[in-house]
Amino acid sequence: MRVLLVEDEAALASALAEHLELQGMAVDSFDKLRLADGALRTTEYDLVLLDLQLPDGDAIPWLKQQRQQQLTTPVIILTARDQISDRIAGLDAGADDYVIKPYDLDEVSARILAVTRRQSGLATNEVEYGNLSIDLQRRHLALNGERVELTAREWSILETLIKRPGHVISKEQIEDRLYAFGHEVESNTVEVYISRLRKKLGREQITTVRGLGYRLDTETA
Numbered sequence: 001m002r003v004l005l006v007e008d009e010a011a012l013a014s015a016l017a018e019h020l021e022l023q024g025m026a027v028d029s030f031d032k033l034r035l036a037d038g039a040l041r042t043t044e045y046d047l048v049l050l051d052l053q054l055p056d057g058d059a060i061p062w063l064k065q066q067r068q069q070q071l072t073t074p075v076i077i078l079t080a081r082d083q084i085s086d087r088i089a090g091l092d093a094g095a096d097d098y099v100i101k102p103y104d105l106d107e108v109s110a111r112i113l114a115v116t117r118r119q120s121g122l123a124t125n126e127v128e129y130g131n132l133s134i135d136l137q138r139r140h141l142a143l144n145g146e147r148v149e150l151t152a153r154e155w156s157i158l159e160t161l162i163k164r165p166g167h168v169i170s171k172e173q174i175e176d177r178l179y180a181f182g183h184e185v186e187s188n189t190v191e192v193y194i195s196r197l198r199k200k201l202g203r204e205q206i207t208t209v210r211g212l213g214y215r216l217d218t219e220t221a
């Protein structure tokens with residue numbers, strides 16, 4: 001999952017980014033709305049985490065404008081403002097949820113999972129594909145009823161495939177979800193993770209579509 005974090009308090013931003021990266025998310029962190037603008041134009045994000053007061057402006061009118069320009073990415077507001085009117089203004093401007101500072105890091109990740117799941121059209125956190133049962137919120141995976149352990153990166157790839165079952169996801173789309181700006185990507189990284197996932201889930205679950213990418217097959221024998 002690729003996350004855009006817009007937060008100007010450096011300590012808060014780095015603690016949050018580090019926490020999310022440990023869970024396999026790729027986080028691009030910016031301290032100004034102007035920089036967030038540029039990132040949104042060039043990169044497809046799964047989620048935006050948005051502080052309300054940035055050095056170059058108030059994020060509420062900024063968000064309203066992004067929504068008017070058809071930004072559909074889910075947005076969670078990070079706010080120290082405890083006034084109900086501010087929260088309502090944020091939701092009115094097009095935020096999907098908000099977290100009040102000081103927040104608990106685990107609460108932020110739980111909100112992220114809930115909001116992105118709703119966005120992807122999955123009705124619940126528990127998904128069944130053939131002989132796989134997946135609990136996205138608790139990150140539990142079972143194959144034929146047996147628990148399978150995945151690393152954070154393996155989860156991140158599986159989540160990317162699950163959110164578009166039956167669709168081909170390109171190697172580049174997967175890389176975008178694994179790495180933030182400035183991270184070196186080894187050319188065969190995606191292949192390595194896909195091969196590890198196949199070892200754990202069974203070869204037939206993930207199909208390689210030559211020249212195009214990978215697909216999670218929803219019909220398995």
Ligand code: CA
Pocket residue numbers: 007008009051052053054
């Ligand atoms: Ca701020």
